[in-house]
Amino acid sequence: MSAGPSDEELLAAYAAGDARAFGALYDRHERPVYRYFLRQGAAPALADDLLQETWMAVIRHAVRFEPRARFTTWLYTVARSKMVDHWRHRDVAVSFDEAANDPDEAPLELPGSDADRPDVQALSRAQAQAFVAAVEALPAVQREAFLLQTEGGLSLEEIAAITEVGHETVKSRLRYAMTKLRSAMEAWQ
Amino acid sequence: MSGDNADRVQRDYRAASEALDERPSAATRASILAAAARQVQAGPRDAAAPMAAPKPGMRRWPMAAAAAVMLSTLAVMMAVRTEHEMPTFTPPTDSGESRAAATRVPAAPGVEPGSASNKSATDTAVATTQRAPTLSKERAATPAAVAPASAPPTSSSAAMREVAPQLADSKVTTPVGEPRAKEDVAGLRAPAAPPPEPSAAPLEAKRAAPSPAAGSDVAAAESTAPRVDSVRRRDEGAANMARAPARQAPAVGGSLGAAAEKPRPEGDAAANELRAEDWLEKIIKLRQTSRHEEADAELKRFRERYPQVQVPAAALPPSGTR
Numbered sequence: 001m002s003a004g005p006s007d008e009e010l011l012a013a014y015a016a017g018d019a020r021a022f023g024a025l026y027d028r029h030e031r032p033v034y035r036y037f038l039r040q041g042a043a044p045a046l047a048d049d050l051l052q053e054t055w056m057a058v059i060r061h062a063v064r065f066e067p068r069a070r071f072t073t074w075l076y077t078v079a080r081s082k083m084v085d086h087w088r089h090r091d092v093a094v095s096f097d098e099a100a101n102d103p104d105e106a107p108l109e110l111p112g113s114d115a116d117r118p119d120v121q122a123l124s125r126a127q128a129q130a131f132v133a134a135v136e137a138l139p140a141v142q143r144e145a146f147l148l149q150t151e152g153g154l155s156l157e158e159i160a161a162i163t164e165v166g167h168e169t170v171k172s173r174l175r176y177a178m179t180k181l182r183s184a185m186e187a188w189q
Numbered sequence: 190m191s192g193d194n195a196d197r198v199q200r201d202y203r204a205a206s207e208a209l210d211e212r213p214s215a216a217t218r219a220s221i222l223a224a225a226a227r228q229v230q231a232g233p234r235d236a237a238a239p240m241a242a243p244k245p246g247m248r249r250w251p252m253a254a255a256a257a258v259m260l261s262t263l264a265v266m267m268a269v270r271t272e273h274e275m276p277t278f279t280p281p282t283d284s285g286e287s288r289a290a291a292t293r294v295p296a297a298p299g300v301e302p303g304s305a306s307n308k309s310a311t312d313t314a315v316a317t318t319q320r321a322p323t324l325s326k327e328r329a330a331t332p333a334a335v336a337p338a339s340a341p342p343t344s345s346s347a348a349m350r351e352v353a354p355q356l357a358d359s360k361v362t363t364p365v366g367e368p369r370a371k372e373d374v375a376g377l378r379a380p381a382a383p384p385p386e387p388s389a390a391p392l393e394a395k396r397a398a399p400s401p402a403a404g405s406d407v408a409a410a411e412s413t414a415p416r417v418d419s420v421r422r423r424d425e426g427a428a429n430m431a432r433a434p435a436r437q438a439p440a441v442g443g444s445l446g447a448a449a450e451k452p453r454p455e456g457d458a459a460a461n462e463l464r465a466e467d468w469l470e471k472i473i474k475l476r477q478t479s480r481h482e483e484a485d486a487e488l489k490r491f492r493e494r495y496p497q498v499q500v501p502a503a504a505l506p507p508s509g510t511r
Binding site: 034035048182185 | 202206208211
């Protein structure tokens, strides 16, 4: 995270009437939350709507935020809730079944790339799209755990609290997700 | 999977996300920020919300305003009270001569026979002014005696003599602090003054026992004059008596000057007592009429009251009786 006031301090300042504090807080988490929606299968327009609903909820309930919890945990709890609500209204079954955690599941079929990749920091746009596609191809529960850890920077305990599963379950989901993604990366090289 | 591999996967993912440069639309961003600003400006506050600490200037300003208002109110109240309690300054509107005449002590007979008329009126005014608290009380009860004054009116007091009864009657409604010129007071006193006579003996007698008419005039005048002027003139009269001992009656000599230096006691009891010179004249008259017992009693009281005043021989008991 960047230096300066913490997320909790910025939110408290906004609750006290400082609109600039909200701007700083929003700039920190705008894109990660937006990507969180995109990787979960939302189209850009839908991601915009979900992002707006999420932040509107933050604005409405900012005064009720309790500093004993991390703001990021609360933010992604709201974001996940908005996304689940959206899929439920659309009658789309979200695949959060445990079968996706089967370790015998075949590796992801990731789009390969013939281009050399000397460094991951120098990913081409095509490679980036391939890597993102690999993430999006993960089972829902693994993808969610991966995104919450990578985009939100949440700990295992926080992910477990948000997803309402046990600590070990989250750890297992993350392990499988990392294995699949690393296999996809090795396929490029 | 090792931690290093997990970190590498996460780094690759972040790099891929940065390369794709995915961000929400500007409209979404603007809408969210605008909603946040509206919520701050117009949204109701939760009672349990932590209140923002007010700025130091905002916290002190109401206190400073309240203190300023309170101090202003106190200042106004004190100014009004002081205005009511403090004596008002009346600028002298008369000439220096009339002022000097007004403050002159009673003259000895035959000192200035040329100005006997005006001086006698002035002297009577001064004398009665010094007894103003008592005389005003005594003579205000006899307003009918104002008009029939025995002295011929002077030119300046002719008009004032006509309005004297009205002034005497209107003394209740006249404001206490209303400034009046000394000529008015002197004019009111003029009809009460005794007629000009070459000898001052009647004047002394009148000074010892002021006529009711003169007293009424003076009482009317004093009742309409500012009270503070009476006090001031009384003090000035006492000072002038100390300054002009040669003008005292020869029988009394300079001893009355010392008596005059002593401040006249305040209050009704002190006001009922006669002045030293009047008291001695009364005692002398009692001796002359062979009322020695009364004269002795008066003399005893006189000595208790004025122990430092030298008693003339005419007031002392005749040798042989004591």
